[in-house]
Amino acid sequence: MTVAVVRAEKAEDVAKALELLGGMGRFVKNGERILVKPNVCAAKPSSTGTVTDPELVAEICLMVKEAGGEPVVGESPIHPFRSARVFRKAGYGDFQKRFGFPLVDFDASDSVVVKVPRGKVLREVRVARTVLECQGLINVPVLKTHLQTIVTLGLKNLKGLVPGEDKVHVHVRGLDEGIVDLNTLFPSRLVVVDAMVGMEGELGPTNGRPVGMGLLVAGDNVVEVDATCCRLMGLDPRRVPHIRKAEERGLGRTQGFQILGENPEEVKREFDLPDHPELNKFMITSVLLRLYHYARKPLDLFLGRERVQRPEGKVGLKEDSCDGCTLCVSSCPVGAMTMEGKKPRIDENSCILCLCCAEVCPRGALYRARK
Numbered sequence: 001m002t003v004a005v006v007r008a009e010k011a012e013d014v015a016k017a018l019e020l021l022g023g024m025g026r027f028v029k030n031g032e033r034i035l036v037k038p039n040v041c042a043a044k045p046s047s048t049g050t051v052t053d054p055e056l057v058a059e060i061c062l063m064v065k066e067a068g069g070e071p072v073v074g075e076s077p078i079h080p081f082r083s084a085r086v087f088r089k090a091g092y093g094d095f096q097k098r099f100g101f102p103l104v105d106f107d108a109s110d111s112v113v114v115k116v117p118r119g120k121v122l123r124e125v126r127v128a129r130t131v132l133e134c135q136g137l138i139n140v141p142v143l144k145t146h147l148q149t150i151v152t153l154g155l156k157n158l159k160g161l162v163p164g165e166d167k168v169h170v171h172v173r174g175l176d177e178g179i180v181d182l183n184t185l186f187p188s189r190l191v192v193v194d195a196m197v198g199m200e201g202e203l204g205p206t207n208g209r210p211v212g213m214g215l216l217v218a219g220d221n222v223v224e225v226d227a228t229c230c231r232l233m234g235l236d237p238r239r240v241p242h243i244r245k246a247e248e249r250g251l252g253r254t255q256g257f258q259i260l261g262e263n264p265e266e267v268k269r270e271f272d273l274p275d276h277p278e279l280n281k282f283m284i285t286s287v288l289l290r291l292y293h294y295a296r297k298p299l300d301l302f303l304g305r306e307r308v309q310r311p312e313g314k315v316g317l318k319e320d321s322c323d324g325c326t327l328c329v330s331s332c333p334v335g336a337m338t339m340e341g342k343k344p345r346i347d348e349n350s351c352i353l354c355l356c357c358a359e360v361c362p363r364g365a366l367y368r369a370r371k
Contacts, residue, residue, distance in 0.1 A: 004018075014192060025068075032136055033133060036072065039205075041077050041160070052194045061073065073092075074161075104130045106162075116185050120180065122173060138188070143195035149242060153230075156179050191219055191220075201274075202367075211271065213232070221252040224257045235273060314353070317346070322344070
């Protein structure tokens with residue numbers, strides 16, 4: 001197992017990483033249909049560190065074609081974002097016209113329910129039919145933070161194989177184990193991480209701060225690639241639950257593998273990481289969330305205290321950035337947000353500071369603020 005780390009200023013530099021790994025022909029057989037899966041989660045350009053650079057995806061597709069394969073690009077953005085708008089704003093709206101390779105909108109295409117034989121929390125999952133029609137998977141995520149899982153890299157990128165609202169089921173049943181379950185079902189032949197521009201901060205994966213790294217990371221094992229990326233971000237990979245669980249279930253190693261190209265210690269950068277990922281994850285995904293919200297007052301009385309402890313801070317609003325789209329209102333799991341005219345109003349007594357609203361806000365108008 002080998003990971004390559006190379007300096008990259010443009011998409012064509014991916015060839016340097018593939019050369020170190022033995023060439024694209026090592027991963028693609030003649031006549032195979034290959035799914036190329038980027039991270040196109042939200043309606044923002046790759047310069048923000050939110051989505052995979054479309055030119056990098058096109059370059060990988062070209063290499064697949066030259067190796068004798070038939071590349072197909074596919075993605076499903078964060079629910080409830082509309083795919084057409086996301087693709088357009090992220091630079092993928094005219095992908096097929098510009099580059100000549102098909103882009104499949106998983107939310108708008110046929111889907112099927114498949115069994116997960118080795119699943120811990122997912123016994124079955126709905127995926128786009130295109131996924132099953134491909135013989136191989138090339139995974140092309142972005143190097144960035146995530147408010148629930150600390151980082152989102154190759155392992156977590158496969159959640160985009162699940163269309164639309166079905167992603168919520170993965171969260172509810174257990175996000176970390178669910179991520180690993182998806183990777184047991186759909187192993188990545190090749191992982192290429194877009195680390196030319198990454199993202200850091202509490203509000204990753206959509207509203208964090210861009211970080212110019214000027215790197216590409218590639219490898220033949222998703223756990224080892226993710227572990228390398230963590231170290232480039234100044235993070236012990238075993239601190240990330242889904243990476244640790246993937247290693248424990250035999251999907252790869254977090255250490256003891258070969259790294260070619262740049263020395264990660266010499267090109268790493270200490271990322272600003274989310275402060276409370278486990279709390280955020282519980283608040284966002286727990287099936288007990290609404291029960292807790294509605295039972296809070298009687299629970300407080302029973303326990304003899306004035307109120308149940310909640311996270312410090314509040315949700316802040318940058319009014320100049322808000323365009324009144326109402327996505328924050330529809331995403332709030334406890335109904336703490338309403339619209340007053342064209343701006344959201346936040347009921348601080350009901351708000352549980354889960355930051356669902358901040359994650360889906362397309363303009364980065366919501367953030368975690370001090371009281």
